[in-house]
Amino acid sequence: MTHTRILTGITTTGTPHLGNYVGAIRPAIEASQDSAMETFYFLADFHALIKARDPRVVEQSRLEIAATWLALGLDTNRSTFYRQSDIPEIPELAWLLSCVCAKGLMNRAHAYKAAVADNEEGGSADPDRGITMGLYGYPVLMAADILMFNANRVPVGRDQVQHIEMARDIAGRFNHLYKGQYFTLPEAVIDERVQLLNGLDGRKMSKSYDNTIPLFVSEKKLLKLIRKIKTNSLEPGEPKETEGDTLFQIYQAFADTAETEAMRQRYAEGIGWGDAKNQLFELVNEQLTAPRERYYSLLDDPGHIEQILQQGAEKAREEAAKTLDRLRSAVGLGRFI
Incomplete structure (x- = not known):
């Protein structure tokens, strides 16, 4: 049976929040339970x-x-779950890809162009001031993450689509130069059903805006944060619009169809904001109570987490080593015997 390979990376720069869960973690775990998928x-x-x-x-x-x-x-028996830094074959592949990647392609990367634009707007004489090679070469490392395992599909937000296109360009260039089908050309997957949740202030939920609701805060803190969600000044009894409303948007992300329609009716009937926030808390807290308990139990046992990640790294490295052996031979770095 041929499986479709899905690959997703999670940058380790903050604490997961509700938006991360709805937009990336939940759909990824659902995909891992599909027998036709290899994740x-x-x-x-x-x-x-x-x-x-x-x-x-x-x-x-x-x-x-x-x-x-x-x-x-996440069922780690069904998925390969690992730390990027535990797979030394990935930075090695990134170097092989760097040697076929055109500098002009990197010059067009959104993150690099944005950093240059910030310098120019700030009046810096050096447009590359403060820009590291890590930022500049980020798309090549991301390409190595994807191409190492020949992923067919890579779920991303719209702001990351360019990186998948660059990975395709680099893979195609390598295949052409070394006259073989060494890499599968990955496809970016944007699930239109997945919403980006708004945060406390009505903007996109992001740690950059300091408007997030962390996923596993205590019940007391969760209720406090939900009560801080920005609403308009409509009084109880006045009909309210669901379109563009942060409370309703988050409620809908956690509710089933019947619950969503019932809440939509309450909005039309003029539910008070305090009541709406309490109902949102009850819904979200009910779904997160059991995972929250497991989460804190896991944090108290980092050795168990380490063991799982090492097992995942072993699975990943077994495949990565085979891929890299083939690539080394392709570029002339294979063993003599």
């Missing part, structure tokens, strides 16, 4: 070093994100 999920801790300068932040984030995925039910 690779990894902690992108090399990528984290591009922005994170505090080693304690990276270390804690790696632990929290690994615990989050496991607490939410």
Whole structure:
């Protein structure tokens, strides 16, 4: 049976929040339960070093994100779950890809262009001021993550589509230069059903805006944060619109169809904001109570998490080693005998 390979990386630079869960973690875990899919999920801790300068932040984030995925039910017997930094074949592949990647392609990367634009707008005489090779070469490392395992599909947000296109360009260039089908050309997957949740202030939920609701805060803290969600000044009894409303959007992300329609009717009937926030809390908290308990139990046993990640790395390296042996031979770096 031919499986479709799906690969997703999770950058270890912060604490997972509701938006991460709805937009990436939940659909990824659902995909891992599909027998037609072969799933690779990894902690992108090399990528984290591009922005994170505090080693304690990276270390804690790696632990929290690994615990989050496991607490939410990722079956590591069905998926390959590993840390990027545990697979030394990946940076080696990144070098092989760098040697066929055109500099002009990197010049067009959105993140690099944005950093240059910030310098120019700030009046810097050096457009590359403060820009590291990590930021500049980020798309090549991402391509290595994907191409190492010849992933067919890579779920990403719209802001990451360019990186998948660059991975395809680099893979195609390598295949052409070395006259073989060494790499599968990956496809970006954007699930239109998955919404980007808004945060406390109505903007996209993001740690950059400091408007997130962390996934596994205590019940008391969860209720406090939900009560801080920005709403308009309509009084109880006044009909309210669901379109563009953050409370309703988050409710819908956790509710089934019947619950969503019932809440939509309550909005039309003029539910008070306090009541709406309490109902949102009850819904979200009910779904997160059991995973929350598992999460904190896992954090108390980092050795267990480490064991799972090492087992995942062993599976990943077994395949990566075979891929890299073939690539070394292709470029002339194979063994003499």
